[in-house]
Structures are given as C-alpha cells and as structure tokens.
Amino acid sequence: MRIIIDxxxxxxxxxxxxxxxxxxxxxxxxxxxxxxKEDIIEEELKKYDYPQGAIEIMNANDVITNDxxxxxxxxxxxxxxxxxxxxxxxxDKGDGFISAGSTGALLAGGxxxxxxxxxxxxxxxxxxxxxxxxxxxLIDAGANVDSKPEYLKQFAIMGSIYCEKILGYKNPKVALAxxxxxxxxxxxxxxxxxxxxxxxxxxxxxxxxxxxIPEGVCxxxxxxxxVGNIILKLTEGMAISIFSLLKKExxxxxxxxxxALILKPQFGALKSKMDYREYGGxxxxxxxxxxxxxxxxxxxxxxxxxxxxxxxxxENGVINLIENDINN
Amino acid sequence: MRIIIDxxxxxxxxxxxxxxxxxxxxxxxxxxxxxxKEDIIEEELKKYDYPQGAIEIMNANDVITNDxxxxxxxxxxxxxxxxxxxxxxxxDKGDGFISAGSTGALLAGGxxxxxxxxxxxxxxxxxxxxxxxxxxxLIDAGANVDSKPEYLKQFAIMGSIYCEKILGYKNPKVALAxxxxxxxxxxxxxxxxxxxxxxxxxxxxxxxxxxxIPEGVCxxxxxxxxVGNIILKLTEGMAISIFSLLKKExxxxxxxxxxALILKPQFGALKSKMDYREYGGxxxxxxxxxxxxxxxxxxxxxxxxxxxxxxxxxENGVINLIENDINN
Numbered sequence: 186m187r188i189i190i191d192x193x194x195x196x197x198x199x200x201x202x203x204x205x206x207x208x209x210x211x212x213x214x215x216x217x218x219x220x221x222k223e224d225i226i227e228e229e230l231k232k233y234d235y236p237q238g239a240i241e242i243m244n245a246n247d248v249i250t251n252d253x254x255x256x257x258x259x260x261x262x263x264x265x266x267x268x269x270x271x272x273x274x275x276x277d278k279g280d281g282f283i284s285a286g287s288t289g290a291l292l293a294g295g296x297x298x299x300x301x302x303x304x305x306x307x308x309x310x311x312x313x314x315x316x317x318x319x320x321x322x323l324i325d326a327g328a329n330v331d332s333k334p335e336y337l338k339q340f341a342i343m344g345s346i347y348c349e350k351i352l353g354y355k356n357p358k359v360a361l362a363x364x365x366x367x368x369x370x371x372x373x374x375x376x377x378x379x380x381x382x383x384x385x386x387x388x389x390x391x392x393x394x395x396x397x398i399p400e401g402v403c404x405x406x407x408x409x410x411x412v413g414n415i416i417l418k419l420t421e422g423m424a425i426s427i428f429s430l431l432k433k434e435x436x437x438x439x440x441x442x443x444x445a446l447i448l449k450p451q452f453g454a455l456k457s458k459m460d461y462r463e464y465g466g467x468x469x470x471x472x473x474x475x476x477x478x479x480x481x482x483x484x485x486x487x488x489x490x491x492x493x494x495x496x497x498x499x500e501n502g503v504i505n506l507i508e509n510d511i512n513n
Numbered sequence: 514m515r516i517i518i519d520x521x522x523x524x525x526x527x528x529x530x531x532x533x534x535x536x537x538x539x540x541x542x543x544x545x546x547x548x549x550k551e552d553i554i555e556e557e558l559k560k561y562d563y564p565q566g567a568i569e570i571m572n573a574n575d576v577i578t579n580d581x582x583x584x585x586x587x588x589x590x591x592x593x594x595x596x597x598x599x600x601x602x603x604x605d606k607g608d609g610f611i612s613a614g615s616t617g618a619l620l621a622g623g624x625x626x627x628x629x630x631x632x633x634x635x636x637x638x639x640x641x642x643x644x645x646x647x648x649x650x651l652i653d654a655g656a657n658v659d660s661k662p663e664y665l666k667q668f669a670i671m672g673s674i675y676c677e678k679i680l681g682y683k684n685p686k687v688a689l690a691x692x693x694x695x696x697x698x699x700x701x702x703x704x705x706x707x708x709x710x711x712x713x714x715x716x717x718x719x720x721x722x723x724x725x726i727p728e729g730v731c732x733x734x735x736x737x738x739x740v741g742n743i744i745l746k747l748t749e750g751m752a753i754s755i756f757s758l759l760k761k762e763x764x765x766x767x768x769x770x771x772x773a774l775i776l777k778p779q780f781g782a783l784k785s786k787m788d789y790r791e792y793g794g795x796x797x798x799x800x801x802x803x804x805x806x807x808x809x810x811x812x813x814x815x816x817x818x819x820x821x822x823x824x825x826x827x828e829n830g831v832i833n834l835i836e837n838d839i840n841n
Contacts (some may be wrong), residue, residue, distance in 0.1 A: 225810070244599075249756055259779060286562070298556060303572045303769035317754045317757060327692060328834060330692065330699060330700040330701045331701050344739075362635040362743065364655060364658065364738075364739060364742040364743065364746070371658060371739065372659045372737075373659050375739075393743075394746055394750075395742070395743040395744075395746035395747035396746040396747065396753075397750060398747060398748070398750060399750045399753075399755075400750065400752050400753035409693060409700075411699065411703075411740070412740060412743060413746065414692040414723070414737070415690065415692065415723040415743060416723075416743065417723075418722055418723035418724040419723035419724065419726060419727070419744060419747050419748065419751075420747065420751060422722075422723060422724035422725060422726060422727045422728065423727050423747075423748060423751035423752070423755070424751070424755065425724075425729075426644070426645045426727035426728060427752065427755050429645060430645055450625050453760060454837070456759050508796045
C-alpha cells in the first residue's frame, strides 16, 4: 500500500511530516510518497533510518496556504503540494492522500480532482467528536453549508459505514442533530431528512438534542455542514473557556493553588480527553479515494495516526461499501 | 404597574410563584395578578404578609403542560392559566406577562393572543448567554427554526435595543453566529443577513465563530432559531459533561478527593457562573406587550427576578423603541 502525503500543508512544517512518515513505514509496513519541496524534504529524510525505498519524494514547488481562496488556489496553484498530491492519487498512483493544509482547498481539490463516487450528491467531512463515554462521529463538519434532505441521508449512510469499519462500532447508532427528540421537531431540512432516514437500512435512532451530544448518546451525529461546524467549534470553545475559568478560580488563593497542584494529573487527563489532536484526521467521505484532512497543527504522532487511518480505510474497503450502499 | 403571572406553569408549582410575587411586591413596588387555581393560590397567599391589595388572583381551572401540542393547546385550553393570562394582557389589564410553562405554547399564545408589533415579521426568543466575561444575549433561541435574512435583521435590531436598555450595555456589539469571521462565509441565509446588517444602524461587528461565543466577544449573538437552540443546548450540555467528567476524575483517588475538597468553593463559584437560572427569564421580543418565558424550574428568586425584568422592560419603553426602529 502506498499513501501520499502533503509535505508542506501543516502549521508545524515538513519536519513533522517526515518524522511521522518514517515512524509509519517502520510500524505499519506501508509505503509513503511525500509531496513537496524535494531538496529540504530529502535533507530531512537523511536524518532517519528506515526500510530502503519505503519513502519516496515527489517534487512540488508551491504551497496552498489558509489565506488562499480555496477553489481559486486549487485551479491556479497547479504545482502546489496539495494539487500534485491529489492528482497523483486520482491517477491511481497511490491508495489515499493526507494533508494538514487548508480544509477548504482540500475539499475543493478533492471534488475537482479525485471526484465523487457515482451516486453521491455531496462529499462530507466526518470528524471524531470526543464525548464523556468515548468518541462519536460528526458528519458533516463543514463541507456543505447549504444542504438538502437527500444529502443528510447520504451523510448518515457514509458515517455509519465509516463508524463501523474504522472506529469499530457494531451497528452504530445514528442520530440527527435537532432541537428536540420527538419526530416532527426541527426545521424543514431535518424534518424531511428524518423521514428519509426512517426508511433507510442504517440503525437510525431518531433525533439527538444538542444537550445530549457531549454525553455520547449516539455514535454518528448527522447534520448539515453549517450546524456541524457550529457544534464542533462551540464544543472546542466551551472546553477552552471552562478550563480558563477553572484556572482563574484555582489560582485565586494560596489554598486553592495548593488544591490545584494536587489535582494537576487529573486536569491533565481531562484535558487530553477533550483534545481533538488525540484522534487523528477527518476523512472527506464520498470521494472515489480516501482523502484525510489532518489537524492543522499535526505533529509526527498525528501524521502517523492519519497514515494508520488511511491504511484501515483501504483495508476495510470503505469506498466500495459506500458505493454499494448508496446505489441500493 | 401591574404584572400578570402564570401561577401554574413551572415545574416547582404555584408555591414558588406565590413566594416570588410576595417578595416582588415588597421589594419592587409593583402589583401582581396571579392566574391559576384560585383556591389553592389564595390558601398559599394567606401564609404571607404583604401590602394590602398588591396581589390579586384570577381563576383559571386548566393548565397547559409540556406534553400538550403547543398551538393546539392554546386554541383548546381556553381556561388554562397561560391562555387566561395572555388574554388579560392583550386586553390591557396588565403591563406584562410571565410564565414558567411550555415554551412552545407561550410562543404560540403570544403570537395568536398578544400579537406582533406592526412591521415585525417574526417574534424571537432572546436568552441571556453566560460567557467568561459576563453575559451576552442570544437571539433567536428557538422560536423560528426556518428563518429568512430579513427576520435575522429584525432579531438583531430587537436584540440590540433589549441588550442596551435591559442588560445595560452601551451601543452593544452585535454579531452573526457563523462558521468563519470573514464576510462571505456561511450559508445562504447568513450571507444575505450579513448584507442587510451592514446597512443597518446598529453596531454590527460582523460574524462571530462558535468557538469565540463562550469568550463573550460580542454582546448580541444573532442566529436563526434552529442554530440558536443548538448553541444554547450544547453550551448547557458541555458544562454538565465537563463538570461530571471533572467529578469522576477528582474522586478517583484519595489524594484527588482531598484536592477536590479544598477546591469545593471554587467549583461552586464556577458552577453558578454557568447556571442559566441565575439570569432570570427569556423575553419573547417582537410582541405588542412584554412576555417573558421564565425557566421551567424557576424558584421564588427566579420569579422575582423575572418580575423585575418586566418592570425594567416597561419602564424603559422597549416595545416603543422596537416599533420605532423597525419601521424606520
């Protein structure tokens, strides 16, 4: 198996990509193709020992940044690491692609270059969502801000397959993010999506209220990309805010500082539970090949985990399963 | 000033309403009309001392519950405390109405019985949203799940007036809840609303990302009712989940139990900051008269605070200000 990786996309730069790739070829037995500035990547690779020939480099002189307008950048920056990587994937010279670069550009590039599975109306970004119980999968996390009921049905099917095959949940419980649990609640979009999901073959358990999402009452949370992005970002914001309030309260007096010191390991454990970077990348589901958006500030460990994710994605035949289920 | 209150709506029953009303007439110098089962309310009132004639009772034999279908209940339960109260308000026999009962029924009843201010397209529920800085106002918190750009503009204007006059923010900063801060981000609804808000006279500061909402970067958060309800409920859910995780971590070992004991007052302070009940009721803005939804589990203190809120609402002429601004 050969996995293509954008060497230049992340905030932490190519050095973390190189280290993560080296760790992956040793540990996972995959081959890696790093796309980016050949000279500096080659220089960095020389620092490591790894199985001969397991890592190749493909040169690309340009980089798409978060400041670029996504669709425009994909069309114009033809020699960027992301576009070259996606083209290489589309030409069947690799089994999957990972980038820690611009989410918007990866979405646009995935659609234009890798293209959708026949029958899929929209590709969606699926993200792991940490809960008090473990993890859920949130789909769509922001790819489609204006959705139709049929899209949500397809998101649910794709999310269910991914959740079962990659996250390992048996017959995952799929729910629609809504403002009440009863059937008939919500806006026109979710009401119609509810009806479609009720008739589908997945394990649809109905609506989930936003209040219950952090408790992990369902395995797959289905929503349109606008709502999904709000859910994801608000969750991050709440975690950050509560911890900063907590810190303020806990350092307010000598006595509370002492208490905080005793509890430091507990806070650390809690914080890591809420940390998105612990859970690897977000797959763009609905494309003809596996494409993974790694966290912008991915370090070597996150890169290695994303590579493992692509490996599982391929080995479990997720694309074929989606294609079969959508067209049935 | 005479404020009408639903005696039967809340989870905690008429006794808390009676106590809150007694406290209010003594402290705020208002008159109260409690609507509900006359015999039991009268019996309860006898337990208190208060200025002669300051509290009256109006009999209503029925109660709308959370299990009733809202619009149907308002039409059919004509002798319910909520419907009788709203009718009394509409007949100008009071200056405002408070209920801790079904939100949906209060919305429906407010629209059918009290009616909208001329020029207002939709009434919206405005809720105080606690942040790390203090409080923001969230509008719409769930009244309109399918909104048009023009509604959002009106929500912003009403929210700005209420925030300035009742919450006391000078020239409040109004922002659109969105998935990015830049103009041009978001779904069709918020993009069009953005253009309308840019041309309005309020202090529109652009988009706010969900991640930044808990930090209190704006004073008024504008959104459609579906998104607003998701934001509100997810915030509650996150607070509950983080505290329950914290509790689990902190009671995991003897050492951490000791640390938790030392920090008990700090956790209490933090918890109360996140507690919605500390902030009174949610006004239904856009109606011809002040209508306040008090928290379902309102105790006497919450009821008294809601009465104070109606008093401020009336004294500051919020309805007139909305009417003038909307039609200019």
